[in-house]
Amino acid sequence: xxxEHYDELMRAAAExxxxxxxxRDLWPGIEARIGQKAVTEPRSSGSWxxxxxxxxxxxxxxxxATLWVVKENQVPLNGWPVSSDxxxxxxxxxxxxxxxxxxxxxxxxIVVVKNLADIRASLEEIRRALRxxxxxxxxxxxxxxxxxxELNYMSDISQMSQLVPGRNDI
Amino acid sequence: xxRLVLTIAILxxxxxxxxxxxxxxxxxxxEGGTVEVSNISGIVEITGWDKNEVQITGELGDDVExxxxxxxxxxxxxxVKIPSGWHKHHPDASADLYLRVPHNARLEVGTVSADxxxxxxxxxxxxHSVSGDIDTELSGEDAQIKTVSGDVRIDAEGTSASLTVTTxxxxxxxxxxxxxxxxxxxxxxxxxDAEELERVRxxxxxxxxxxxxxxxxxxxxxxxxxxxxxxxxFRGDVAAEFDLRTFSGDIDDCFGNSPRRSSKYGxxxxxxxxxxxxxxxxxxxxxxxxxxxx
Numbered sequence: 085x086x087x088e089h090y091d092e093l094m095r096a097a098a099e100x101x102x103x104x105x106x107x108r109d110l111w112p113g114i115e116a117r118i119g120q121k122a123v124t125e126p127r128s129s130g131s132w133x134x135x136x137x138x139x140x141x142x143x144x145x146x147x148x149a150t151l152w153v154v155k156e157n158q159v160p161l162n163g164w165p166v167s168s169d170x171x172x173x174x175x176x177x178x179x180x181x182x183x184x185x186x187x188x189x190x191x192x193x194i195v196v197v198k199n200l201a202d203i204r205a206s207l208e209e210i211r212r213a214l215r216x217x218x219x220x221x222x223x224x225x226x227x228x229x230x231x232x233x234e235l236n237y238m239s240d241i242s243q244m245s246q247l248v249p250g251r252n253d254i
Numbered sequence: 255x256x257r258l259v260l261t262i263a264i265l266x267x268x269x270x271x272x273x274x275x276x277x278x279x280x281x282x283x284x285e286g287g288t289v290e291v292s293n294i295s296g297i298v299e300i301t302g303w304d305k306n307e308v309q310i311t312g313e314l315g316d317d318v319e320x321x322x323x324x325x326x327x328x329x330x331x332x333x334v335k336i337p338s339g340w341h342k343h344h345p346d347a348s349a350d351l352y353l354r355v356p357h358n359a360r361l362e363v364g365t366v367s368a369d370x371x372x373x374x375x376x377x378x379x380x381x382h383s384v385s386g387d388i389d390t391e392l393s394g395e396d397a398q399i400k401t402v403s404g405d406v407r408i409d410a411e412g413t414s415a416s417l418t419v420t421t422x423x424x425x426x427x428x429x430x431x432x433x434x435x436x437x438x439x440x441x442x443x444x445x446x447d448a449e450e451l452e453r454v455r456x457x458x459x460x461x462x463x464x465x466x467x468x469x470x471x472x473x474x475x476x477x478x479x480x481x482x483x484x485x486x487x488f489r490g491d492v493a494a495e496f497d498l499r500t501f502s503g504d505i506d507d508c509f510g511n512s513p514r515r516s517s518k519y520g521x522x523x524x525x526x527x528x529x530x531x532x533x534x535x536x537x538x539x540x541x542x543x544x545x546x547x548x
Contacts, residue, residue, distance in 0.1 A: 189366065192384050195403045199422045199440040199459075206459050206480040210541055213501050217520045222499045222539050229478050233438065233457060240420065244384055244402065247292065247364045 181238035184245040196241050203234050275314045282307045287328035289355050290362040296348035302357035302374035309354040315346035458482035469494055473534040479543040487548040493530030500540045508547035
């Protein structure tokens, strides 16, 4: 990144709100989803089922991680301020995702990559709108939702790719 | 606990040039036991029956390595095993599996491109496929359905259940569901036709959400979309508080209520109104998607 581009980002970041607060209390929904996960936990000992159970845990984690978007101690992620904790989780999930999609059949991989690009384009669309209307609580909530959707998406795809055999040989 | 492991070692049994292998196996399973199936391509068709056993019939492609069946009293795992690098070097690694299972069996099915069809099974269902289509009937138990590009069709026959559906680009058609519904799509479309739902939470990036349902007292419906449209139509009397907001999309005149600008100078539209006694709540947020009431 050039110094000029970096400075431009920093100037843009400085004009943004310091915090992005959800327009409502999200905890009841998180609590309900964590509880729901416990109810639907599979009993069986099969391998891919365990992996999907792990994915369910990841969903709960990602929900919590997404809340970290609203915390302080923010750093840029693709030019947008997020909490440093969130960026660490995002980087880890993204790395696993990038490794795991290599094992998918080519036609599925194309779909997966295209749709992730759509999600990220949506994030950019919301960020642009927030620059125009930074105090808009609906946009702030949609931003949190799509960040969460991106994390869930990458986690789900990583887990589903476990269904493909011969991963180490591809 | 007794344990039974059956392995049909196709490569060991067959000569180098071989025809597809037919299978016909039966293993006992307790009422309410779990049936887990893992297949790559082909089909997995599961039908409930009155017997406390699992019947597995079908055909394995030439390049299938083995069909592993691992059975306990309350658990049967069926896995189609194929050689590494299957999609490059083993074009006939598909398996068509036709299962009969106890009506109340719990299903855990995962496939890559194989379609999944379920009929007359009343236990909890977890059905996941990367690119295969999923077609199932629900009878009141919870279900979790996930695909990447496969389409989903669910008929809940009017029973109450907690249903979670996730697709990426696949379309989902859900009919007859009552109770709770959580659905998430990226570019696929969601079509819901329900008599009455109590809790609904749906998210879409660019896919359309099209829902027709009754809305009982104390119902809670939440919809969020970025560029996808939300199209709602309600059966019967409506008693709910509506909170409809969009940043750059359009909002219909819902129940005769015209939208107004969210702020005097900024962008955005909203429509906030109460219909009937307002016990329920419908919240819709979109970035650029349109909101329609029909």
